[in-house]
Amino acid sequence: MTISADHTAIGQDAPEQPAGNHVSEGAAAEAVRKFGITVEDYMLPARHQIQMVDPDGTLNPHTEQGAQPGHEYALPADAELLDAYEQLVVGRRVNDQNSALVRQGRMAVYPSSHGQEACQVAAALCLADGDWIFPTYRDSVAVMARGVDPVQTMTLFRGDWHSGYDPTKHKVGIQCTPLTTQLLHAVGVAHAAKLRGEDTVVLAMCGDGATSEGDFHEALNFAAVFHLPVVFFVQNNQYAISVPLAHQSVAPSLAHKAVGYGMAGERVDGNDVVALLAVLGRAVKLAREGSGPLLVEAHTYRMQAHTNADDATRYRQDSEVAQWVARDPLKRMQTYLTDRGLLDDDGAARIAEKAEAVATQLREGLGEDVPVDPQDLFRYVFSTPTPQLKEQAAMLADEISRDEAAK
């Protein structure tokens, strides 16, 4: 594979093709041929969100999964579903343990993904080993599910440094607080991989409110223009802190935004891990095969406040929250797997034990009084400290040694 193929294609097409016409020759063409549908039907999300297992834990008949031609999804393998269920249980335990640690003053803050665990787990599991993921501050469960040590993951919120893991080692971007800025980093990682002829796929995460940001637009457009293997994954949890989605966008859905960039979009029930694995799995596969970027919007709900500093009762009704309790991603999966005979009491107990072990690890790791080194302030600003930073480091060292001498 040469690194120039698609740039050359863009360069050659540009003078000959009037704007708006290159879709037929470009990113979607192959996918369209593959599915035997029109470009518009490929790019537009299916009429209804994709749901495979309903909130009661029953597998929907194929015709009721929200699918239409070109949007049919295969049921993931049983082993994959069991693995996902285990991660769901661990993820829920992590969320609740971390929230408890904040209440105990062990952590500064924790933006919980309680209620969104299906999205977290599917985002991590849909990728291959060499793939990258770019998470936000609310995606700690996804980060851990990608194999990052739980305590290292929580360093950002423990307060001793801004990040506790090596992004390049794990191929997990640093958890990002400025909204959607990380989507462009995802685009860059994918671009570099493509130029080297690697088949890396990058999954880039953001929330519903974040789709209002300029970098959301720039990232989707860059990914589409450069025809990059990026799956943009929007967790629409209905609120950006206190502001409901209706104040962010009046688009038919967030997935519909894809068509404006010339990429395919899909909506999925964000509390149905089966549908998520199917939809994200296919998106990753298409991206790896050269379809260009895709956008997946998951419809979910942030069951708890934005963080411990937020009071969700000021902007939403208990009745609304109650509706979403009934759509809980764990309960539905537990019912589905139990009914299918894939999960029994022993299996459930083994998984609960695993989750408890992670919770213990978090309690112990975050309970630890981690020593901080004040010289770290200067150590990592540049690869080699400037003369000015050396002076300031010496000043602080002197200040500290005088303080200690005076004790």
Next chain:
Amino acid sequence: MSPTATTSAEVNGNVSAATARAAAKAAASAEATGPQTITMAKALNTAMADAMHADSSVLVFGEDVGMLGGVFRITDGLTKTFGESRCFDTPLAESGIVGMAVGMAMNGMRPVIEMQFDAFAYPAFEQIVSHVAKMHNRTKGTVKLPIVIRVPYAGGIGGVEHHCDSSESYYAHTAGLKVFTPATVADGYRMLREAIDSDDPVMFMEPKKLYWSKDLVDLEALRAEHAVNTERGTSSEGRAVVARPGTDATLIAYGPSVPTALAAAAAAAEEGRSLEVIDVRSIVPFDDETVCASVRKTGRAVVIAEAHGFASVSSEIVARVQERCFHYLAAPIRRVTGFDVPYPAPKLEHYYLPGVDRILDAVDDLQWED
């Protein structure tokens, strides 16, 4: 002849190895004629081409940098030589350009990106301040971002609004960014090579009024110097230079103000006053040693910059010199800077820009009667 000219094309696929070698050979033979009069634009262009030959991970992208060669033609010919995978146009979005460069750098590339004009870089401010500058620190050095952000900056070209800002202070104020600004043709080559070599991000501020300034430069000698510095780990990075020696007072300038300071020193010499001119070159890191050595010698100093004086690089320089050289000073340090007004329309810019007369007035004010 660039010592590593054959390596780049063999690693990546766009230009065949033979084509690239031929191009390199042609370029080298065309230039291997000793000292030549070239522009700063040519020096910058050659620096990028040489870096791209030397290292296949060096990529150039931005707005109009491809087939057009940039609105100032600084990237002229790079797409032709290296292919559209190594030098290419992006959609028109500065945050996108910088944000994509961050991801590319995280994944092994060394992007050299162009912001078309100083004031058009502002949409990228969040990416620069929150990510480019901080990533190394946030990750305790595990992620390095060897990105060069080239910014054509400052005025003196009769540009319309938003085309003449001196934006260096915003970047210099941000911890984690190096800020370089060349004032000579040779430094255009030398400093851009060093910026591309840097494992830390560099804001490379190019004085656009000096793009077409000319000088007699031996590119082969500069290449050899770069090779030696690379081998020995010695470089001019972070060093100020004495652009003109003198004994009576020091003019401290950078980028577009260096030629103005030199003109002022020449005029002062005719009046019998010997002014030393310091070219700061690197705003971050700042060379306190060279600057202070000069001021301690002369006992008087004027700082010259096009940017607004308030809360600026020029204020920082005055503060630093005062803290370090107070007992050597015969007079308060003066500044000649742009006024604290938005950059003026073309017909008014000569009132705004620090000129020879205003510099000489400031020098006259340095309490010579004592």
